[in-house]
Amino acid sequence: xxxxxxxxxxxxxxxxxxxxxxxxxxxGHDTMYWYKQDSKKFLKIMFSYNNKELIINETVPNRFSPxxxxxxxxxxxxxxxxxxDSAVYFCASSPTSRSTDTQYxxxxxxxxxx
Amino acid sequence: xxxxxxxxxxxxxxxxxxxxxxxxxxxSMFDYFLWYKKYPAEGPTFLISISSIKDKNEDGRFTVFLxxxxxxxxxxxxxxxxxDSAVYFCGSRGFQxxVFGTGTRLLVxx
Numbered sequence: 303x304x305x306x307x308x309x310x311x312x313x314x315x316x317x318x319x320x321x322x323x324x325x326x327x328x329x330g331h332d333t334m335y336w337y338k339q340d341s342k343k344f345l346k347i348m349f350s351y352n353n354k355e356l357i358i359n360e361t362v363p364n365r366f367s368p369x370x371x372x373x374x375x376x377x378x379x380x381x382x383x384x385x386x387d388s389a390v391y392f393c394a395s396s397p398t399s400r401s402t403d404t405q406y407x408x409x410x411x412x413x414x415x416x
Numbered sequence: 417x418x419x420x421x422x423x424x425x426x427x428x429x430x431x432x433x434x435x436x437x438x439x440x441x442x443x444s445m446f447d448y449f450l451w452y453k454k455y456p457a458e459g460p461t462f463l464i465s466i467s468s469i470k471d472k473n474e475d476g477r478f479t480v481f482l483x484x485x486x487x488x489x490x491x492x493x494x495x496x497x498x499x500d501s502a503v504y505f506c507g508s509r510g511f512q513x514x515v516f517g518t519g520t521r522l523l524v525x526x
Contacts, residue, residue, distance in 0.1 A: 306459070344418075345460070345505060345516040358513060392459050401448050401509040402467075407459030 305329050306408040308393050314414045315383055322379045323411045325393030333357075334376035335394040335405065336368060345392070351376055352399045380413075388415045419443050420508050422517035429524050435493040437520050439506030442487065446508040446515075449482060451491045454503045454519070463504070464491070496524045 306327045315321055327334060335358075336348040350358035354370040365381045380387060390410045396403035421440045429435045437451075447468040452460035466473040466480045466489065473480050479492045493500055501524050506517040 343518045345519075347513055347515075350512070394459070399512055401512055402465075404450075404462045404465075405514065407452075407461065409457065409459050 306393055306395055306406050308391075308408040308411050310411060311409065312412050312414075314416065316416055317383055317385060319383050320379070320381045321383060321413070322377055323391055323393075323413070324375070324377045325408060326375050327393075327395040327406070328374065329395055329397075329406060330374075331395040331397050331406075332373055333396045333399045333403070334370065334373070335396075336376065336378050337392040337394060337407075339390040339392065339410070341389070349376075349378075350399065357399055383413075383415045385415050388413055419446075420506055420515050420517040422504075422506055422520050424520050425518070426521040426523070429496045429522065431498055431524055431526050432495045435491075435496045435500065435522055435524065437491040437493075437504050437506075437522065439489050439491075439517055440487060441489075441506075441508045441515075443508070443510065443515075444487065446510045448509040449480070449489050450507040450509070450514070451478075451480060452505045452507060452516075454505060460505055493522075496522075498524050498526055500524050 333352045335350045339345045349368045351370045367379045370376045393408040394405040396405045450465040451463040453463045454460040482489045503519040505519045
């Protein structure tokens, strides 16, 4: 069984479109994250939710809106996609939001904006 | 601002030898450090961690060393195996946030 799953694995779309990436974890964790790995290979945190509540919101354009319908799901919706949004997006989860908790990552979603 | 730096983008080592991956950080408030390993088309997986109150942590073939005064940590893999070939990310945690370096690609040749 996949612990942290993301759909889709690949997403190719045109500039200006709106798209969503879904993430689900079956580990029973309280905390979930979205990371972005850009072309320079930086892996940066975007958002973190703990029990469906937003706890970390990095400097991310408000075109990006995370939604957590329950603590096992954290979806990422992106409006008006831009070329610079092309990246690999990773979802992760951890048992709690404690800094010493191990984070478990999904396989990533490669987004290409044309 | 790049708070965590891995200055070597790649490293090649022969099987059986030691691999040493390095990481530097700038924020003295970081209190917990981790290494993650990433294979192609997969997400990063946790490898080993160290608290700032320690200077060494060992787990099998993997040892992480922390030099707080130099703000430097390193991962030693000995002996290296071909299956260790992957990208290794150094991570530093503080304020509920994990900050990663850009990764070092390790290639272990038979």
